[in-house]
Amino acid sequence: MWPVRKLTERVTAALFLTCAGIAVLAVALISLFIFLRGGPVIAEIGLGKFLFGTTWQPSADIYGIWPMIVASILSGLMAVTLGAAIGLLTAVFLVEIATGPWQSLLRPAIDLLAGVPSVVYGFFGLTTVVPLIRVLFGGPGNSLLAAVIILTIMVLPTITSIAVEALKAVPNDYREASLALGATKMQTIFRVLFPAARPGILAGVLLGTGRAIGETMAVLLVAGNRPRLPSSLIDPVRTLTGNIAYEMAYASGMHQDALFATGVVLFIFIMLLNLLVRFVVRERREN
Amino acid sequence: MLKRSWKRVLADGTATGLIWGAALLTVGVLLFIVAYILFQGLPHIDWPFITDVYRPGLGQEGILPMIISTLYLIGVALLIAVPVGVLAAIYLAEYAKEGPVLQVIRFATESLAGIPSIIYGLFGYAFFVTAIKLRMSILAGSLTVALMIIPIIVRTTEEALRAVPRSYREGSLALGASQLTTIRRVVLPTAIGGILTSVILSVGRIVGETAAVIYTMGSAVAIPRGIASSGRSLSVHLYFLAKEGTSVEQSHAAAAVLLILVALINMLANVTARKYRVRGGSAR
Numbered sequence: 001m002w003p004v005r006k007l008t009e010r011v012t013a014a015l016f017l018t019c020a021g022i023a024v025l026a027v028a029l030i031s032l033f034i035f036l037r038g039g040p041v042i043a044e045i046g047l048g049k050f051l052f053g054t055t056w057q058p059s060a061d062i063y064g065i066w067p068m069i070v071a072s073i074l075s076g077l078m079a080v081t082l083g084a085a086i087g088l089l090t091a092v093f094l095v096e097i098a099t100g101p102w103q104s105l106l107r108p109a110i111d112l113l114a115g116v117p118s119v120v121y122g123f124f125g126l127t128t129v130v131p132l133i134r135v136l137f138g139g140p141g142n143s144l145l146a147a148v149i150i151l152t153i154m155v156l157p158t159i160t161s162i163a164v165e166a167l168k169a170v171p172n173d174y175r176e177a178s179l180a181l182g183a184t185k186m187q188t189i190f191r192v193l194f195p196a197a198r199p200g201i202l203a204g205v206l207l208g209t210g211r212a213i214g215e216t217m218a219v220l221l222v223a224g225n226r227p228r229l230p231s232s233l234i235d236p237v238r239t240l241t242g243n244i245a246y247e248m249a250y251a252s253g254m255h256q257d258a259l260f261a262t263g264v265v266l267f268i269f270i271m272l273l274n275l276l277v278r279f280v281v282r283e284r285r286e287n
Numbered sequence: 288m289l290k291r292s293w294k295r296v297l298a299d300g301t302a303t304g305l306i307w308g309a310a311l312l313t314v315g316v317l318l319f320i321v322a323y324i325l326f327q328g329l330p331h332i333d334w335p336f337i338t339d340v341y342r343p344g345l346g347q348e349g350i351l352p353m354i355i356s357t358l359y360l361i362g363v364a365l366l367i368a369v370p371v372g373v374l375a376a377i378y379l380a381e382y383a384k385e386g387p388v389l390q391v392i393r394f395a396t397e398s399l400a401g402i403p404s405i406i407y408g409l410f411g412y413a414f415f416v417t418a419i420k421l422r423m424s425i426l427a428g429s430l431t432v433a434l435m436i437i438p439i440i441v442r443t444t445e446e447a448l449r450a451v452p453r454s455y456r457e458g459s460l461a462l463g464a465s466q467l468t469t470i471r472r473v474v475l476p477t478a479i480g481g482i483l484t485s486v487i488l489s490v491g492r493i494v495g496e497t498a499a500v501i502y503t504m505g506s507a508v509a510i511p512r513g514i515a516s517s518g519r520s521l522s523v524h525l526y527f528l529a530k531e532g533t534s535v536e537q538s539h540a541a542a543a544v545l546l547i548l549v550a551l552i553n554m555l556a557n558v559t560a561r562k563y564r565v566r567g568g569s570a571r
Contacts, residue, residue: 009467016378019371023395023441026434033413034406089309097306106310108557109317115553116320116546117495118404119522123529123542124320127327153316160313184295186302207401214403216498217522221529241405241498248412248502263409267402274401278394 034267038260050261056227056243058251063258065265067229071237072266074230075144075219076212079151080159083212084205086152087159092189094160095167114157122221125150130222139234142224147237150218155208162207166200167193203280210273214266216241240266321546328543331536337544341508348537350544352510356425356518360504361493363429363514364436365486371433372440373482379441380448381470400438404498407431411503426514428504432496436489443488447481448474480563484556491552494545497522521545 042050045063053064094106126142129149134141170193178188194201224236225246238246244259244266251259339349375396383389411431421427451474459469475482497520505517506527519527525545528538 005465009465012467013378013382016374016382019374020378020383020392020441022371023375023399023437024391026437027395027398029414030402030406030410030434033410033418037409037413086309086312089306090313093306093310097303098310102310106314108553109314111557112321112550112553113313113317115491115495115549117497117522117549119495119497119526119529120324120542120545120549121320123525123538124324126529127539128323153320156313156316184299186299190302210401210403214401214405216403216405217526221526241403244405244409245498245501248408260409260413263406267406270401270403270406271398274398277401278397 031267034260034263037257038262038264041254041257042261042264044254045258045261051265054229056238058247058255058258061254063261065240065243065262067227068238068240068243068262069265070229071144071147071223072213072239072241072269075147075151075223075237075239076209078148079155079212080205080209082148082152083155083159083208087156087204087208088163088194088201090156090160091163091167092193094164096185096189096193110157110160113153114161118154118215118218119221121150121154122218125218125222133234137234140224140236142222142236143234144223144230144237145233146222146224147219147239148233150222151212151215154215154218155212158211159204159208162204163197163201166197166204169200170196199280203277206273206277206280210270210277213239213273214241214270216245220245240269321550324539324542324546327539328541328546331540332543336537336540340510343534348534350521350524350541352508353519353521353524356504356511357494357520357522359425359511359514359518360429360432360500360520361490363425364432364493365489367430368433368436368440368489369482369486372437372485373444375437376441376444376448377470377475380445381466381474396438396441399434400442404435404496407435407499408502411499416503421515423503423505423517424515425504425511425518428500428518428520429514431499431503432493435496435499436492439489439492440482440485443485444478444482447478447484450481451477480559483563484560487552487556487559491549491556494520494548494552495522496520497526501526521548 041063050063050065051069052066053062054066055062055064056067090106090110094103098106125146129146130141133139133143133146137145174192174196175188178192179185183191219239220242223239223242225238225242226236227238227243230237240262243262247255247259335347336349337354338351339347341347341349341352379389379392383392408431411427415421415427415430416423421430455473455477456469459473460466464472500520501523504520504523506519506523507517508519511518521541522545525538525541528534528541
């Protein structure tokens with residue numbers, strides 16, 4: 001009886017490890033397949049030409065993704081800046097100010113905002129934000145500005161909920177000490193709590209950046225998909241994600257490989273951000 | 288002194304105002320989105336819309352095929368991801384010791400959670416659809432989506448397992464039960480709430496997923512005949528309706544259906560988490 005039992009234990013332990021290993025295998029396979037399809041075409045075009053080329057014209061086999069890189073970074077950074085400002089203040093409200101009824105209104109609201117599918121955000125943007133921009137500022141409406149507005153709404157819950165956790169983790173002694181020294185509540189929040197919660201807040205902002213740059217369907221529907229450098233906020237743009245999603249529908253051959261190459265660039269962006277988040281989180285643990 | 292305190296009052300007032308403004312803006316945006324989608328969509332949701340097949344030329348413009356495809360997608364993806372995710376979480380919580388293996392697994396799980404859907408879509412297309420020749424099918428879509436929800440299941444389940452008091456395990460082991468029996472009979476039943484919550488959160492994520500399934504599951508509008516056929520999920524359907532802009536009523540109705548589904552799933556997750564006192568998480 002004993003050896004059988006021992007064998008079962010061993011076999012199941014190995015099974016558990018295998019399942020945990022599937023995540024590793026998946027990341028390896030994803031990297032491998034994206035790089036395998038995208039890498040050679042980057043080499044063929046030339047890294048400089050591919051990254052910094054300003055013309056994307058698949059019909060002539062000209063593939064430069066600089067306009068998409070610029071659009072992704074611009075829309076991501078603007079959205080995260082706005083989202084962080086609103087999200088941090090909302091988080092402060094939730095942790096330091098809100099009482100029962102406000103809490104019970106705001107918390108589910110943030111949860112739901114986080115759960116709304118990106119295609120619904122895109123549809124919402126397409127039917128409200130885009131026409132509004134068209135009327136107010138002219139142009140087609142589908143624009144960098146529209147993408148920024150929708151992305152701001154989408155990163156808001158991420159940043160808010162992580163900032164809430166970070167603020168809650170600040171020991172109460174800090175608040176009491178600050179108040180006892182005669183600081184007002186606001187001085188306590190801005191001069192004591194924010195610095196103390198900085199690593200957590202930073203991690204939230206970085207995660208929000210990753211979300212904004214990786215977001216696809218919402219941006220695809222509102223940004224206008226014109227692969228040219230924007231000269232103003234109301235110009236239509238195409239992001240890296242939009243480039244892939246928009247053209248995968250009909251691309252083949254080298255064109256399709258160029259979309260995988262776009263994926264390689266996006267993938268590296270996101271992985272760098274993830275590494276940065278890990279770094280920031282580790283710094284928090286050590287402090 | 289007096290001047291300074293006056294300044295202080297002003298600064299405090301501004302800060303308080305900003306904080307209230309931000310909170311109201313957040314609530315306002317959500318209320319506006321929800322109200323807009325529901326007011327525009329609800330009037331166009333009727334019985335035929337839910338139960339008809341989709342033959343726009345023939346006057347049938349229902350979303351039944353999309354509902355069935357979405358259910359297939361959820362079912363198959365959960366069938367793959369739940370066992371893998373739960374077993375992986377058991378490994379992380381019960382067996383793993385600090386060290387390089389654990390670090391690599393953690394890094395991989397976190398990375399999986401951070402990879403954008405469109406990258407999953409590309410990978411699913413290159414690997415499941417093309418390399419192992421599943422073609423654009425519900426199976427290929429489900430496999431792709433399963434990879435996306437594994438981190439959700441692992442994270443939430445692991446947290447639930449870790450919340451099981453040590454004394455439970457020690458009591459069971461002291462009674463002569465093996466580690467496996469302890470996990471099966473004592474730890475897992477105690478952590479079932481966390482596992483359930485993670486499954487519900489995953490369903491929410493799958494329902495909303497578009498970029499990862501559009502090029503792995505395809506966009507066929509017929510009712511799928513099994514996991515080998517292509518199918519169009521609800522969210523993919525909304526994308527096409529929105530993009531083509533042919534029927535405003537239908538797109539509004541489809542958006543409302545999606546929003547209601549996600550809100551219901553969200554509520555269910557909250558109720559489950561509260562019932563079992565799980566630390567609430569979010570699918571995203």
